[in-house]
Amino acid sequence: MRTVRCAVALLLGMLLAGCAGAALAGDPDRGEKLFTGRIALSARGAAPTCASCHGIGPDGKSPLGPSLYGVAGRAAFRVTGMAPADYLRQSILDPDAVLVDNYQEGIMFRGYRETLTDQQVADLVAYLLTLQP
Ligand code: HEC
Numbered sequence: 001m002r003t004v005r006c007a008v009a010l011l012l013g014m015l016l017a018g019c020a021g022a023a024l025a026g027d028p029d030r031g032e033k034l035f036t037g038r039i040a041l042s043a044r045g046a047a048p049t050c051a052s053c054h055g056i057g058p059d060g061k062s063p064l065g066p067s068l069y070g071v072a073g074r075a076a077f078r079v080t081g082m083a084p085a086d087y088l089r090q091s092i093l094d095p096d097a098v099l100v101d102n103y104q105e106g107i108m109f110r111g112y113r114e115t116l117t118d119q120q121v122a123d124l125v126a127y128l129l130t131l132q133p
Pocket of ligand 1 (some may be wrong): 035048049050051052053054064065066068071074075078088091092095096097098099100103104107108109112124128
């Protein structure tokens with residue numbers, strides 16, 4: 001009986017570990033609200049709103065960081081062999097990993113890895129993927 005329970009526990013553990021690694025489904029509408037600040041990114045305003053630095057319009061206007069107009073298209077070519085969703089995810093969680101358009105490191109907020117939930121990141125990535133050229 002004991003061995004059976006152990007085997008079940010082991011199997012459950014493996015299943016859970018497998019699930020944790022799987023990508024969450026993102027909601028682009030919620031992602032848009034997070035991006036623009038209509039839904040707060042974090043309690044107490046610890047994380048700045050994406051739109052405070054990034055414009056998304058075809059005019060290319062953007063306050064502090066690069067315009068994200070059409071970023072879903074560029075995301076496929078930034079890093080060879082990296083899927084667009086993975087690149088965009090990395091851009092949020094590890095902004096200095098790839099520096100675009102001669103921007104310096106350290107301008108984009110580095111704390112999203114600590115302040116955002118996995119679901120929020122998935123929602124933001126789903127939204128960014130809608131920003132087609
Ligand atoms: C304080 C300003 C600032 C904030 C806030 C900010 N960013 Fe950025 N972001 C930048 C800068 C500067 C760069 C360019 C440097 C680099 O590549 O890391 C950048 C780069 C990016 C890129 C890469 C664009 C490309 O063309 O490859 C993406 C995607 C991005 N940011 C998404 C976001 C999202 C989503 C948020 C909100 C969760 C956010 N940023 C918040 C300043 C900011």
